[in-house]
Amino acid sequence: MKIIKVLGTGCPSCVSTEKVITEVVNQLNIEAKIEKVTDIMEIMAYDVMSTPAIVINEVVVFKGKVPSVDEVKALLNDTPCCSSSAGSSCC
DSSP: OEEEEEESSSOHHHHHHHHHHHHHHHHHTOOEEEEEEOOHHHHHHTTOOSSSEEEETTEEEEESSOOOHHHHHHHHHSOOTTSTTTGGGOO
16 A cells, blocks of 8 residues: 655645646545645655655655646656565565
């Protein structure tokens, strides 16, 4: 299962980012847990200064703007860990 975190303080762009991610996860039928991280200290721990940001399996993969559906699809498909081919070696 992928752990996807949306980093942001709750601004409209952060809310939109979460909606796009949820839409893509549902479209692609991906097993994922989506979490919102709004605490500024937690966000800074990821070395992110521009939100919204997306973290997949503890790796910052996108930041600074609302991603398009196609960008999120590419991010989720290009994340090798926890893909169907990873099998039991999943992180």
